Amino acid sequence: MKKKESAANVLYETAFAEYGSALEMLAACKQAIKVREVLGFFEHARDEYIHTKKFLSILKKQGKNLSNIIARKYKFVHIGALKKGYVSEKGYLIETKKMKDFVAYIYTNELIAEDEFSKILKYFEDDKESTDTIHSIMKDELRHHGMARKYFLKYYPFIQPYQLMIYKYREYLHNKGRKFYFKNFQILEKLFTPIYFSISFLVSLPLRLLNQREFSRINKNLMDISSKSLL
Amino acid sequence: MYLGISAYNHQSAAALINEEGELINYYREEQLSRIKGDNSFPKNSIKKLFATNSLKIDDIKNVIFYEKPLSAYLNPLKVAAKNLPESLNLISHQLKNFKKTSLFCFVDLAKLYPGLEQKLLYIDHHLSHTLSALAYAESFQNICSVVADGFGDRSTTSISFVNNPNDIRELWSNDYPFSLGLFYSAITDFLGFAINEGEYKVMGLAAFGKNDSNLYNKMNKLIFWDKNEKTIKMDLSYFEYHKNIYNSFSIKLEELFGSSRNPLEKLDINNNDFQRYANIAFAAQEVLTNILKELFIYAHQLTGCSKFLFSGGVALNSASLRSITSLSFVEKIYIPPSPGDSGAAIGAAYFGFIKNNKNNSFKRITNLYPIIFNSKSQYKKTIKIVSEKFQYLSKNMEESFLLASELIKEGETIGTLISNAETGPRALGNRSLICNGQNLEAVIKLNTVIKDRSPFRPTAPAMNESTAKKYFILDDALYNSYFSMTSTVVLKGNSPIKDYPIIHVDGTARLQIVEPNTTLDKLLLNLRKYDIEIIANSSLNISGDPTCYDLIDGLMVCELSPLKYLLTDNGLLKKLN
Ligand SMILES: [Fe+2]
Numbered sequence: 001m002k003k004k005e006s007a008a009n010v011l012y013e014t015a016f017a018e019y020g021s022a023l024e025m026l027a028a029c030k031q032a033i034k035v036r037e038v039l040g041f042f043e044h045a046r047d048e049y050i051h052t053k054k055f056l057s058i059l060k061k062q063g064k065n066l067s068n069i070i071a072r073k074y075k076f077v078h079i080g081a082l083k084k085g086y087v088s089e090k091g092y093l094i095e096t097k098k099m100k101d102f103v104a105y106i107y108t109n110e111l112i113a114e115d116e117f118s119k120i121l122k123y124f125e126d127d128k129e130s131t132d133t134i135h136s137i138m139k140d141e142l143r144h145h146g147m148a149r150k151y152f153l154k155y156y157p158f159i160q161p162y163q164l165m166i167y168k169y170r171e172y173l174h175n176k177g178r179k180f181y182f183k184n185f186q187i188l189e190k191l192f193t194p195i196y197f198s199i200s201f202l203v204s205l206p207l208r209l210l211n212q213r214e215f216s217r218i219n220k221n222l223m224d225i226s227s228k229s230l231l
Numbered sequence: 232m233y234l235g236i237s238a239y240n241h242q243s244a245a246a247l248i249n250e251e252g253e254l255i256n257y258y259r260e261e262q263l264s265r266i267k268g269d270n271s272f273p274k275n276s277i278k279k280l281f282a283t284n285s286l287k288i289d290d291i292k293n294v295i296f297y298e299k300p301l302s303a304y305l306n307p308l309k310v311a312a313k314n315l316p317e318s319l320n321l322i323s324h325q326l327k328n329f330k331k332t333s334l335f336c337f338v339d340l341a342k343l344y345p346g347l348e349q350k351l352l353y354i355d356h357h358l359s360h361t362l363s364a365l366a367y368a369e370s371f372q373n374i375c376s377v378v379a380d381g382f383g384d385r386s387t388t389s390i391s392f393v394n395n396p397n398d399i400r401e402l403w404s405n406d407y408p409f410s411l412g413l414f415y416s417a418i419t420d421f422l423g424f425a426i427n428e429g430e431y432k433v434m435g436l437a438a439f440g441k442n443d444s445n446l447y448n449k450m451n452k453l454i455f456w457d458k459n460e461k462t463i464k465m466d467l468s469y470f471e472y473h474k475n476i477y478n479s480f481s482i483k484l485e486e487l488f489g490s491s492r493n494p495l496e497k498l499d500i501n502n503n504d505f506q507r508y509a510n511i512a513f514a515a516q517e518v519l520t521n522i523l524k525e526l527f528i529y530a531h532q533l534t535g536c537s538k539f540l541f542s543g544g545v546a547l548n549s550a551s552l553r554s555i556t557s558l559s560f561v562e563k564i565y566i567p568p569s570p571g572d573s574g575a576a577i578g579a580a581y582f583g584f585i586k587n588n589k590n591n592s593f594k595r596i597t598n599l600y601p602i603i604f605n606s607k608s609q610y611k612k613t614i615k616i617v618s619e620k621f622q623y624l625s626k627n628m629e630e631s632f633l634l635a636s637e638l639i640k641e642g643e644t645i646g647t648l649i650s651n652a653e654t655g656p657r658a659l660g661n662r663s664l665i666c667n668g669q670n671l672e673a674v675i676k677l678n679t680v681i682k683d684r685s686p687f688r689p690t691a692p693a694m695n696e697s698t699a700k701k702y703f704i705l706d707d708a709l710y711n712s713y714f715s716m717t718s719t720v721v722l723k724g725n726s727p728i729k730d731y732p733i734i735h736v737d738g739t740a741r742l743q744i745v746e747p748n749t750t751l752d753k754l755l756l757n758l759r760k761y762d763i764e765i766i767a768n769s770s771l772n773i774s775g776d777p778t779c780y781d782l783i784d785g786l787m788v789c790e791l792s793p794l795k796y797l798l799t800d801n802g803l804l805k806k807l808n
Pocket residue numbers: 018021047048051113137141
């Protein structure tokens with residue numbers, strides 16, 4: 001059961017990651033000016049949407065064997081992409097990065113994704129259909145990586161290949177860092193929970209004294225309540 | 232100009248109303264960000280309003296936010312504090328996420344357009360809802376407003392009397408956590424659908440349910456109208472939304488109704504448990520409807536009114552409306568095209584207009600397509616996508632409409648991406664997937680193949696007024712809502728169209744009466760010669776994504792689904808194989 005749940009968890013998170021990149025690529029498609037780039041990002045977004053759907057369908061297949069309580073944790077709600085940080089609340093990458101950096105980001109992240117998927121495969125050793133699906137997705141990611149590479153060679157011929165290496169390692173470290181940070185964050189979160197809870201407990205004491213009826217507006221003209229007030 | 236904002240809770244949106252009280256532009260954040268249910272600060276929407284209308288900060292007289300942030304923050308905390316220690320995770324979550332609550336609107340606004348935050352006003356949440364309905368009503372005086380939602384900043388349900396737009400008195404309210412909206416959401420969750428996304432699926436599922444008095448009584452113990460105290464009461468031991476961020480219902484609910492549905496399993500009419508879930512949905516729908524009836528009866532007692540405004544997320548429950556209008560005193564119910572929180576941004580902007588409207592003259596908002604866009608603006612940008620993947624069957628609009636009609640006659644599905652988009656969650660023809668509503672195969676294909684959604688979900692019929700009168704029992708009290716698809720109708724007895732695929736299993740339909748000179752009207756005129764008078768109309772999106780906003784979104788739907796034809800402002804496109 002444990003293995004099944006962690007498989008579900010990996011699929012769930014990966015589906016969000018794919019959905020996040022679909023959104024990023026669609027945003028890039030809308031921002032791009034050169035019609036070739038518009039087409040390129042369009043097709044890339046399409047692939048990522050399809051990947052999302054494929055991971056979700058494997059998740060559904062797995063989910064049949066999970067108990068309801070666990071399965072409910074893996075209900076895919078789109079807004080999760082924002083809540084879980086797969087896309088930033090500050091805006092899409094294309095709005096915050098230069099095109100060159102954005103393509104470099106794709107270049108490296110597609111490789112990292114491909115690498116991650118090979119780790120997912122181990123959960124589905126005895127499920128040929130799912131492994132085939134994941135293999136086809138891995139092929140796509142390599143293709144995306146190749147496309148970004150081609151773009152680089154075409155538009156920035158003077159800075160390859162060592163700069164691409166730097167980009168790659170920077171992103172790689174970034175990604176490792178992200179995971180490291182996330183792990184630490186989880187540990188910290190556990191450590192701090194009693195503290196948070198104690199604060200919450202203390203805060204709730206005066207809150208309990210708040211009289212909900214004080215918020216009452218019965219027989220008041222709602223149009224005349226001070227619109228500067230937060231209450 | 233007045234800028235209204237809704238954000239941080241449900242769907243975010245921003246609306247722009249001018250000095251004449253006209254809704255000149257509006258955006259829902261999810262449509263721009265492409266994330267369903269996007270509830271973050273609507274920076275894309277506001278930026279777009281500024282760009283489209285060449286606004287400067289000075290052009291905006293007031294920015295009106297749709298709730299009172301401190302009340303919205305404190306009320307749930309107060310209730311959670313009473314439920315210690317189970318509620319500790321909810322309280323600490325609220326404390327930690329302080330920056331993502333509406334208390335931060337001022338800061339977010341200042342970051343986006345410095346100076347704009349100085350013009351920020353906060354109004355009562357249910358007042359925003361009331362005004363969003365009032366703005367579309369035909370009369371602005373002596374009308375009663377009923378608001379029901381999940382939770383805003385104080386109450387979850389309220390009744391007020393609109394003496395005139397400047398004098399709106401609250402007469403009754405029901406406090407959080409007793410909430411019709413949150414009750415329905417918990418049932419949605421129980422039935423395996425996502426909260427804030429799947430409520431309308433529950434409504435669709437309910438049509439398959441059978442009346443089971445035992446089940447009804449159980450449901451009615453969970454939530455009921457207390458006749459003596461005139462209030463909505465709940466047995467909160469079955470729910471957890473008020474004390475737990477992870478669960479909306481408690482284990483007791485499963486003891487009562489059996490196990491909840493596994494959300495990862497597809498719900499199919501042929502599933503073993505389908506009938507049990509449908510019966511639960513039916514009971515929840517019945518209980519909700521009956522409480523709403525009691526609420527309207529009480530509203531009538533309090534105000535003497537026979538005309539009502541109805542708004543808040545619960546007003547999206549179109550299936551309950553016919554029961555309300557069956558009450559003898561109800562003469563009229565006005566439901567705004569977007570009754571939920573995204574539409575409340577329009578009400579907020581309208582507040583600015585009312586407050587500054589010196590001559591006190593009001594005319595209703597009639598613009599049902601306030602989301603400004605024209606595919607022509609992306610003609611050049613998409614030229615490469617189109618040349619590689621599509622062909623123009625025609626670039627002449629008149630001819631495109633003729634060809635589209637011919638394709639509809641032949642059983643094809645057409646996507647429309649024409650001019651401005653619709654206000655609310657219902658597509659009225661400009662962001663629609665349409666086919667011949669009289670052709671069973673075509674409708675099934677539209678639903679299951681193209682939209683990839685469960686076959687139990689209904690598809691709405693669109694037709695002109697005379698056709699609607701011929702086949703359906705139209706309700707005078709709800710007449711306005713037929714134009715924005717916010718209520719349902721019943722077929723006339725022995726109707727020749729009773730077996731049409733746009734009629735729900737329970738003999739109802741979510742009718743749209745098509746307005747003259749709109750996209751669907753033009754198509755219906757062309758379809759007359761083929762004896763097609765009903766179009767099946769669904770929103771243009773892939774299951775789970777927000778309705779399309781621009782041409783690229785429309786092309787993406789074609790790319791990701793079997794949809795072959797897209798009618799745009801640039802002409803009729805056909806996907807190459
Ligand atoms: Fe991918």
